Amino acid sequence: MSTPSSSSSSLDPAVAARLRHTADGLVPVVVQQHDSREVLMLAWVDDEALARTIDTGRATYWSRSRGEYWVKGDTSGHAQWVKEVRLDCDGDTLLFVVDQVGAACHTGDHTCFDADLLHRVDG
Amino acid sequence: MSTPSSSSSSLDPAVAARLRHTADGLVPVVVQQHDSREVLMLAWVDDEALARTIDTGRATYWSRSRGEYWVKGDTSGHAQWVKEVRLDCDGDTLLFVVDQVGAACHTGDHTCFDADLLHRVDG
Numbered sequence: 001m002s003t004p005s006s007s008s009s010s011l012d013p014a015v016a017a018r019l020r021h022t023a024d025g026l027v028p029v030v031v032q033q034h035d036s037r038e039v040l041m042l043a044w045v046d047d048e049a050l051a052r053t054i055d056t057g058r059a060t061y062w063s064r065s066r067g068e069y070w071v072k073g074d075t076s077g078h079a080q081w082v083k084e085v086r087l088d089c090d091g092d093t094l095l096f097v098v099d100q101v102g103a104a105c106h107t108g109d110h111t112c113f114d115a116d117l118l119h120r121v122d123g
Numbered sequence: 124m125s126t127p128s129s130s131s132s133s134l135d136p137a138v139a140a141r142l143r144h145t146a147d148g149l150v151p152v153v154v155q156q157h158d159s160r161e162v163l164m165l166a167w168v169d170d171e172a173l174a175r176t177i178d179t180g181r182a183t184y185w186s187r188s189r190g191e192y193w194v195k196g197d198t199s200g201h202a203q204w205v206k207e208v209r210l211d212c213d214g215d216t217l218l219f220v221v222d223q224v225g226a227a228c229h230t231g232d233h234t235c236f237d238a239d240l241l242h243r244v245d246g
Binding site for chain 1: 138151153155159160161162164165177180204205206207208209210211212213216217218228229230232235236238239240241242243244
């Protein structure tokens with residue numbers, strides 16, 4: 001990160017070209033805990049957020065509600081250290097395999113899917 | 124499903140009211156294998172697809188590319204039997220916990236994230 005040719009906020013063009021973005025320039029990211037394999041949350045990145053994630057090792061997203069970049073854990077301390085970044089077969093969804101510090105959910109729940117079971121099939 | 128009051132394709136209004144849809148009326152669904160906890164794929168539902176999923180027990184999505192409903196496995200035989208439907212803290216993402224028959228990915232891969240590792244942190 002010390003030379004102009006390795007900017008910390010520029011996504012490898014070969015990677016960028018393979019992403020299929022929404023009309024807003026975003027790609028959804030499924031976030032999974034590496035050891036328990038829990039699905040922690042869904043978030044969104046643009047190319048810049050993905051580049052920052054790869055460069056820093058800290059999951060960095062685009063907040064659609066606030067319209068700004070968001071380094072997970074900067075406010076809460078509940079960082080996500082990214083171990084793997086995977087792209088799906090269609091190029092339109094990312095998977096971050098992470099090591100989550102503390103609770104993933106802003107409610108304090110371990111995952112964003114803990115609280116609300118809409119439907120369960122018995123047996 | 125034999126009376127008009129229990130239509131097989133009408134989402135419980137109390138559930139529908141809690142979903143935060145995209146401008147297109149859709150909600151993304153993270154699909155996870157119940158036992159291995161692998162993330163299999165990301166797909167999209169509207170209220171009708173979610174209602175059909177709950178009513179039939181078979182994961183049913185809205186195909187954004189084809190503009191039609193899509194019962195997973197109807198072509199491939201690789202059905203997803205849905206064991207749990209969860210809603211996230213913001214009401215804008217669903218999690219289907221499923222029992223996947225065969226390969227989840229249309230490429231024949233077990234999951235849609237198997238083939239393309241963009242980045243890995245060593246150690």
